Amino acid sequence: MLWFLTCVAALIGGYFIYGAFVEKVFGINEKRQTPAHTKTDGVDYVPMSTKKVYLVQLLNIAGVGPIFGPIMGALYGPAAMLWIVIGCIFAGAVHDYFSGMLSVRNGGASVPTITGRYLGNGAKHFMNIFAIVLLLLVGVVFVSAPAGMITNLVNDQTSLNVSMTTMVIAIFAYYIIATIVPVDKIIGRFYPLFGALLIFMSVGLMTAVAFSSEHTVMGDFQVSDMFSNLNPNDMPLWPALFITIACGAISGFHATQSPLMARCMENETNGRFVFYGAMIGEGVIALIWCAIALSFFGNLDALSEAVSNGGPGNVVYSASFGLLGVFGGVIAFLGVVILPITSGDTAFRSSRLILAEYFNVDQKALRNRLMMAVPLFVIGGILTQVDFGVIWRYFGFANQSTAVMMLWTASAYLLRHNKLHWITTIPAMFMTTVCATFILNNSTLGFGLPIQVSTVSGILFTLAVTAYVIKISKGKGDTDLADEEKPQAVKKTA
Template identity: 90%
Template sequence: MLWFLTCVAALIGGYFIYGAFIEKVFGINANRQTPAYTKTDGVDYVPMSTKKVYLVQLLNIAGVGPIFGPIMGALYGPAAMLWIVIGCIFAGAVHDYFSGMLSVRNGGASVPSITGRYLGNGAKHFMNIFAIVLLLLVGVVFVSAPAGMITNLVNDQFDMSITMTSMVVIIFAYYIIATIVPVDKIIGRFYPLFGALLIFMSVGLMTAVAVSSEHTVMGDFQFSDMFTNMNPNDLPLWPALFITIACGAISGFHATQSPLMARCMENEKNGRFVFYGAMIGEGVIALIWCALALSFFGSIDSLAEAVKNGGPGNVVYSASFGLLGVFGGILAFLGVVILPITSGDTAFRSSRLILAEYFNMEQKSLRNRLLMALPLFVLGGILTQVDFGIIWRYFGFANQSTAVMMLWTASAYLLRHNKLHWITTIPAMFMTTVCITFILNNSSLGFGLPMQISTLVGIVTTLAITAYVIRISKGKGERELPEERETEAKSQVKNA
């Protein structure tokens, strides 16, 4: 239990210490009007309170990632918790802060547009394709996962017989509605309540296992296990762990979600709480589920057996009902199911907005929103017929590759402004090496090369990319966008 509490304390300390440092390096301007006011349209650009924006951001970025990922990561042992803490503070939360604040500074722009501004049009076109593919994969994953979990819950606990297909149709119907209606009608109204439920049930589960006489939180592990690969399937810790645990440590999906709340945030000074803070909150959730997975089943071998018999969803089901009984288990399980649903609809919403930016099509009219959204749902529906395991594997790699692009974009921004770019460059270098090594070494997704060769190529390629980004960015300077000059002028008039 002490290890778990130490990890949580480290995350909270990271928010107040390193988060404040990141904010200082970025340089907020509390007098600059945010896109929520300069572009108010009643649909996507809508001012919302800070607490509401934080809870919506937390739900948007969470999905099943901070639950399924840490459960699968727990198979490697306590090393998973170490990566969650270090990755969240120095990589994930930094990534989320810059993806949100750069969107604020660029009029609420989506990640491909931001990447294009700081890394060039080639990077922009690449990110447009990559972001849409990632979001479609996310949307499909976050349809299939909750549909399967709800189907199992209803059939097992209420003795009913519903099909997976019917649940997919119901969830897709909800996604269509949530994607096209104004952001404050469903997302802004109900998601803060769901966010509070998520936090309450996560804490409730951790409390239940802590006071249980049958389970000991991390009791059989030693300090040295933090640096040991304990995976019973002999999977390599490097680089697989850093792909397996995404949303709890660093996730490129967040870069597609942060602009949604960048369009609703009322002041730049709220950015650390909304973006950096939501990632820290997700890190705590990831720690809880990693600790639950390591504690509830008694051993990693038993955990592996539970995963084999029903995937991470089976772990969630067993832990929820085993610790909280039927009533509490239903509430906890529903709290988990909410996560992918509330991220799935915003994934499609982000896709709509990215396409709208690409085609320069305003989204105030319902007709234009439908024109952008319906083709995405058709493609998503087709992808639901693909095996879930295959979709999840591609999602993991695409997810971390998107994070790499966002971190390099942030480094280019800092270099142009002669600011401390290493705060984003170092995590960008690490994750670039991870992604390249993984795709070269992995036999099912990539090229199946030996680990040493894959790692060496990853390091050399990363050094080349680092040199390139520094060369094209350093001392280049940056011109303000016309809308930024207009916003700054309005702010000066208002202050005068």
């Protein structure tokens, strides 16, 4: 329990200490108008209160990633929690802050447009393709996962016999509506309530573990285990752990979501709370589910068996009903189901906006929104027929590769403005090495090279990328798009 509480305290401290430092390096301007004010359109650019924007951001980024990823990562032992803390504070939250604030400074632009501005048109075209592919994979994952979970819940707890196909169709129907209606009609109105439910559910489950007479929070682990690989299946920790636990530590998917709230945030002073703070909140959720996975089943062999018999969804189901009973279990389980649904629709919404930016199609008219959205849903529907495990593996690599691109974009921005770029360059170098090593070593998705060769090659590739970004950016100089507009005082919101 002490290890868990220490990790949570470290995340909270990271928000107030390192988060404030990152904000200072970026350099906010409370008098500069945000896109929510300068480009208000009643559809995607809609000013919303800070608390509402924070809760929507938290739900947007927190799909099944901060639950499924930490559960799978828990198989490595308590070392997974160490990565969640360090990754969240120094990489994930920094990544989310810059993806949001650079969108604010660039008129609410999506991540491919931002990447193109600071890394060139080649990077922009690459990110357009990569972001759309990632978002489609996310949309499919976040249809299949909740559909399967709801189907199991209904069939186990009632006499009904609901099919998986029925649930997939129902979720897709909701996604279509949520993707094309104005952001404040569904997302802005209901998601803050779902965000509060998510927080309540996570804290409730952790409290139940803490006061349970049958389960001890990480009671059988020693201090030395925090720095060891305890995986019962002899899976190597490097680099797989850093791909497995993405959304709880660092996730490129967040870079596609932050612009949605950058278009609704009322003042730059709210950026640390909305972007850095939401990632810290997701880190706490990831810690909770990692601790539950390490505690509820008693040992890692039992956890591994539970995962083998039904994936991380089975762990969520067993823990929810085992800790809270039938009524509490249903509420907690539904709280988990809400996560992928409220991220899946925003994944398709982001895809629509990225395509609209690329083809320069105005999104005020419903016809134009449908023109961008319908092809995405057709492709997504086809992909739901692919095996979930295959989709998830590709999602993990695409996710972290997108994070790499966003971090290098932030470094290029800081270099152009002669600011301390190492706060993004160091995590960018680490994650570049992780992704390069993973794809070179993995025999299923990549080239199947030996881990030593893959690691050395990954390091060399990272050094080459670092030198390239510094060369094309340093001393180049830059002016924010917002600086081209006359700054006007705006109300500072709490």
